[in-house]
Amino acid sequence: MTSHSKYFKIVTENTSCADFVHCGNSCWEMFRWNALNLGYGCCKFIGPVSVIPILLRFRELNTDLIKQCCKKFLEYSAAAWLMSVIGLSFMCCYYKLFGKFYTWSILATPAASSAVICSIICSNRLILMFSRGLSSMVTEAIVKLYADDFVFLRLLRDSPVALTLAFMAANTSIIYALRQIKSDVFWFIQPYKVEQSISPAEKVPSPIIDRILPTEMQYCQHKSSCDSFLQHEIINYLKFGIGIEFVRIIFGNAKHIARRPLKFFAFEFFQKIKLNFVGFLVGYAGIYRTLTCFLTRLMKEDSTNNHLVAALISGTTFYAYPQLSLFGHAFTTAVELLWSIYFIQHKGVDRKQKSIPFLDKIPWSRIIYPIFFGYLCYLRPFYPWATPKIMMSILRGVTLNRESQIMKAYCSRLMSCSDPNVLYLFGMKE
Structure with a gap:
């Protein structure tokens, strides 16, 4: 599998955010459209996830359970909307700031920046849930990305x-x-x-x-x-x-x-x-x-x-x-639980060992969340074959296919400069 990063400089020369991010509209028009419309896409994507607890506890269905599911639905949808709007807008901001696109500034850094803002605003429970899901997807991506280099991963x-x-x-x-x-x-x-x-x-x-x-x-x-x-x-x-x-x-x-x-x-x-x-x-x-x-x-x-x-x-x-996605969830869950046991067993046992209390004070979920989200968004344009399918579905769903439009614009310019079969490598059809 080839990486598309080596073609990136050729493709993005003499281009602006109007060629990729909003395809002709001004930055402010794009921001306004995203702010008004992406909420629908986020609610549509989060809706099925919010219904699952009701299905699992249908016999115990009551007003409190419905209120709890509705609260989570609104909270998750609002967080997804906030990240989508800020992330797409930051793509323009970073282009204006640096004057051109870099491999890390076209998707990864805007996504990580939006995740940082979201992690500051949103609740610990929400960020913890997001970081757990992203950890599973990163595990899957690492196996796919480095499988040719390591026998165990292969x-x-x-x-x-x-x-x-x-x-x-x-x-x-x-x-x-x-x-x-x-x-x-x-x-x-x-x-x-x-x-x-x-x-x-x-x-x-x-x-x-x-x-x-x-x-x-x-x-x-x-x-x-x-x-x-x-x-x-x-x-x-x-x-x-x-x-x-x-x-x-x-x-x-x-x-x-x-x-x-x-x-x-x-x-x-x-x-x-x-x-x-x-x-x-x-x-x-x-x-x-x-x-x-x-x-x-x-x-x-x-x-x-x-x-x-x-x-x-x-x-x-x-x-x-x-x-592989199911194994990723099992692996990350095992790591989290075993670390919790290790911390509980060693906390307070040796007071001279200051590393355990120090590590406990670190908000790991708020650190993991932006790093892993930015990493997965970095893989999307350059290593699409290693990007988990669920991550692609999330990006398409919460952005109302804006992400796909950006990739198609990128692919069309890439095809005119290099291998005509490169669109297939992006996991997209002509």
Whole structure:
């Protein structure tokens, strides 16, 4: 894969922000248009994400849950609108400031600058959520970008088996950490916490599990029988997977549904469901919960080792849906949780070691957020094949395809100066 940065100087010679950023309109007209219209694009993009909590907790639907989802929707949409308007405007500002475009000033620095402003204004919870998402995407981008230079990264990119093994290790680390500490990170399953003293309870009959591995007492932490508990978990994750797919298909094909709804739901809807994703979720939860029950019955205690073995084996279901983006989320979640455990264990143990309290005072999410966002925006024009698809979708969605127009203008000038097939390398069609 080639980098487009070597063509950048040729393409941007004798050009201004009117040739790329706003394509003929003045800077003020572009700013006014963005301020008035990008809010719609941000709300349209954030809307499906805000609906997911309602779908997951539909049986518990109440006024407080709706208010909470509406509040998050407005907060996320406002933050996305602010970043979009400021980022696009800063592209003009940096051109006026330096007199020409640089590889770092056309997208990366404006994006990072808008993220810095957003991180100052927005809440810690919002910035933390954004930084976690960007960390996952940066992990995916690094694997794609440096896979040809490092054997391990090449295996992660090209081998589903290697990616599954890496996911199994990350999943085991996550389950171990979630057993030890309380965290608000999103993971597909929440294990029971480590209890200092657990006394066996009176046995709750489980006709199916008792036939396979009978026990005299109730050693599991769940209150119901193992049969009921496993059935409840599997059904919930099946609903979760189908709900996610339903939202993805509906919002991803809204225009097509509006034109031909009957044809879409009769012939195309079920074909678009990713059964491997649903199978991964159901299999992951089913294997993990089933193994923890069996191992707890076998060992007659709910130990951490039981959960680690179950987590390792349940991670094999990742092979049904071996997505690099999903591994990126698992890797960054494991790193965050393991660092939290390390900090908790060493905080106050050695008072002479001043690095731990110092590192705790650093607002990592507010530092990571602008750096990672700027880095991903830098990859977009110069390494589009390494840019995560979800990042491209975000940029297109929150800018109402302004980002695509900028890239098309850049590509058209690039094609007139170099390889006519370069548009393909940008992941864009002629």
